[in-house]
Amino acid sequence: MQIKTVAELAAEGKSPEVLFWVGCAGSFDDKAKKVSKALASLLTQAGIEWAILGQEESCSGDPARRAGNEFLFQMMALQNIQVLNGYNIRTIVTACPHCFNTLKNEYPALGGHYEVFHHSQFLQKLLDEGRIRIREEVFKGKKVTFHDPCYLGRANGEYLAPRAVIRKVFQNIEEMERHGQRALCCGAGGAQMFKEAEKGLKEVNIERTEEALRVHPDILAVGCPFCKTMLSDGVKHFEKEEHIRVADLAEILAEAAAPIPESESKN
């Protein structure tokens, strides 16, 4: 699969239809890199003209902002906006709800106006348009539950898109007791990902994993790189990694996707 940067496209005098904002986790974290790969292959399969910023991408500033470092956030945001506006980027898709929230809601106040999609929303659109086809047998008989990311769900009111994507592949979703608006955080938000938890009786990801285990899923679906880390750690803590797979929506979909025949494909 060939992945181009926006700079390379610009050199050819082209501009991408969609920018895939990879994010720091998607670029550097091993578990999240797999999600980046999966989303990249789905975008290509769907015939989207897309590109990444590559080395020109920087942290969106989300963890700095939630941790109270508004200076650093604004510096990062202004720098990213300069790059995005320089390339005249209009549409962005990202697999990180934190980047999604920041780019979509917080960049406009600093001069960055884009149409931003969480990958669940973009994939739902591609599925609805028939641009991704599913082999229904891939996950047949498997039980799935979905952990809502705080920054997609409560923070942005999106509960349906990830479920719509999952329902294309699985017959139904076995919901955890706390889901949707009441979903429990994985414990990583608000920059907790980058520090030890404060003193307490339990780790948040353990509490959440226990809840997930109660529905006995084969697959614990996530839509956020941090949730993926936290819940994978949780599943490992209970020594259930042989039985339960923590997987992002993009990975699930990429595995279930059927290649679209050349003749029908747009490119």
Next chain:
Amino acid sequence: MYPATMKYLPNILFLMCFLAGSGYFAWQMRRIIRNIRMGRPLNLNNRLPERLKIMALVALGQSKMVRRPLAGVMHVIIYLGFIIINIEVLEIVLDGLLGSHRLFAPYLGRLYDVLIGSFEILAAGVIVACLVFLIRRYGGQVQRLKPTGDLKGWPSRDAVIILATEIILMTLFLTMNAADGVLQTRGVDHYIRAGAFPVSAGLQPLFAGWSEAGLVFLERFCWWGHILGILAFLNYLPHSKHFHIILAFPNTFYSKLEPKGQLPLDENVLKEVRMMLDPQAQPDSASSDTMPSFGAKDVTDLTWKQLLDAYSCTECGRCTSECPANLTGKLLSPRKIMMSVRDRMEELGRLREKHGPHYTDNKKLLGDYITPEELWACTTCNACAEACPVNIDPVSVIVDLRRSLVMESSAAPAALNAMFSNVENNGAPWQFSPADRANWIYES
């Protein structure tokens, strides 16, 4: 002249009580509004139709209350009792002023019976609901309502005072109707036949043997007790968590309309950042005199809306019961954050009343009321804001206080300082080279 004065003595007495009660309340409201105005300005007078809709749904329609069905339904009963029985209070006030008895009865006819009958049923409902709430609070089944932790001491006493007062007021109302009903059947002068008494009819046998004078005394005693109790309760509100019955309306009206995940831009920081990025930029004269401050150290650094949030909190603890940090034993409780804001605001307000509007003591919200350990436990997941029946936003307060810790005091946990420097130097929160950012493409 003497007999005339005597004749109108109750009216005059009532007028004085009524004016004193409502006047003192107005005076208290001035104090409350002054305290809220200690907060930073923020213009929220936009998108009025949307705001009205939220207020109608969330405050009037109790849409978030009923997410927990038992408490929700009980609350709706008390709330309907409060709203609807106010129609009766209007009649009571007019009767008090005019010396009439059941003034509305002749005008409303059958409807009057229906109204009084439904007030009685509601009043009985309120008594039942308040009893259920007392049992929930002291039965120990509901963790968030236990008289320990955030609710130790005054907050729990406050809750009991409220519930007991409501039970007493409703009992007075029903007893008054019972006595009135007996007087009506006896055809006593002044006690016109009016109203239906589906509940208090059950109490009437208790008073069957009473003399006419005794019944009149009882009816008058309950009438006065009820209305004076209401006036007293009104003036208790500003000191109590029960203030939410009024402030839920403005607080939901001024709800955050942006997505919950969106934090407001700190304009003071933006000025500095722009200067840093543009060497030509001149500091504007206003900001060069005084050092701008970043984030919030005290209640005066929060916005008036955040202070209104604190006054609107009824300490139900739904926020805390959904908070991942609190559920896993961390010190953070979003309810306690809002209670601390209110306590500090009240304290500073009192001090400023005494020593002038710019007075500051050497205490601060940050440190003296809310500790860094609480703040650093938050995952900003917004479960608290989502759970709040009156749309309070504790996350914004937490982030504003974090901003002060980080930008004013450089007091972030070491791990977060490391993250900051990675973001600044490598463009990622981890220590990776920006040059390797796209290497994932080539890895299998």
